[in-house]
Amino acid sequence: MKYSFTHALGHFIVNDNGEIIGTLAKPDAKLKKLPFELVQCVLENFKQKKYFAKLYSKNIVITKKAIKESVNEDNLIVQTISTMTELDRTINLFTKRLREWYSLYFPELSENVSNHEKFVDMVLTEKRPQETIGANMQQKDIAEMIKLAKHIQTMFRLRCEHETYLQTIMKKYCPNITELAGVTIGAKLLELGKSLKHLAMLPASTIQLFGAEKALFRHLKTGSRSPKYGIIYEHQLIQKAKKKDRGKIARVLADKLSLCARLDYFKGEFKAKEYRKDLERKFG
């Protein structure tokens, strides 16, 4: 029996003993493919210093091309949602700092405006009233706080623009998930699942517990109470529900989200609106 074997170093004819008995200009379709048991034997021939340069350059070319082509919507979505999460943290951190700083000058503002974004806006627009327990300050000292407030405001805007952008790509790429989960939770699901493809392959029970891995491991190892939900906990339906119903809703929601992922991955119909209305009727 003779076999054909195509390799980065050429096309070869191999016999039953795994010996190379000839080369070809192109693969011969009439010959059988090399069985796996003989691969090691044939590849032994190529384990020579003189072939290394060619093996190196071929693999570099193939791998570079594959990397170039590997980037898709999943990557864009994951990078955007990760950036938004970090912006949230940074904004929170800096706004707290601004509150401390600005309260040396005008503490009543921070006291009365609890919303961060509104507070930052008001630092930039509101004048300090006469009546205040804040210290009197020179213009140059106030100006420094205002600089920080402007940067935070820019970060708020950036976050908002990212969200709009995310919504646009997600509505196109995964309309069902986006409709049922919402943009933020939907994107976080993709982030945790690494890709739409992977998300579509996962069982609903995994999606239900996405983001609760730590609690799940603890449960499996020590027998502590099993978690009922991960990231989907943030979903409106669960947030609004009574505590005792949440576990059940989480299960049903995860089921539907899993269906949505499959619909989106296999480019199926748009059904999420029905699913959402169903769920709202049942649990809303």
Add this chain to the structure above:
Amino acid sequence: MKPIPHKIFGIYTDKRRIYTKNVFPGKIHFEEKTVKDGPIEYREFDPRRSKLAAMIMKGCTNIGIRKNDVVLYLGSSHGYTPSFVSDMVEEDGFIFGIDPAPRVMRDFVFLAEKRNNLVPVLADAFHPETYMDRVCAVDIVYQDVAQRNQTAIFVKNCKMFLKKGGYGLLAVKARSIDITKKPKQIFIEVRTQLEKEFTVIDYRILEPFEKDHCMIIIKK
């Protein structure tokens, strides 16, 4: 103290730490510490970052890797450990780094462009048929993939690419096989499975460097 040769080929030691001799002096990729001795540069090989280094620190005396060896490295990631294996096999050795994750392979490609005895292959080691047409037979199979089916992946690749008499090194992460079982029990199961196919020549638990990991070395 200057590093002196360790029992293991290609490894140097100052009694506390281990090093490799940089085959490409001046090229540092992972912020590793270096020790200079004239034109020779030693790169510190950190057992907390590499299971191979941990295995050596745990007293393993034969890891099988020699100068000029060809290595199939499964789970090459960013290339930390592969870069040290690259030092050990030297310029005339050759290492195929297999990893299916484009993000880490991107770093590995840049590394391979600086060390031309490293070869990047973006592929899933569970499907060796997808890369058997661009590698050659090897003297060593090293695997660290942290996957549930890691034993099957290892056996498959050793059968397909490892020469007779070659060595296989398998890092086992108990948690990715079964979180509910005791790590020791998993290690024994994996070892038993490997003994059916090869000769097991070393087995060590990598504690305290890596939690719930062991390394098994086989000979085909």
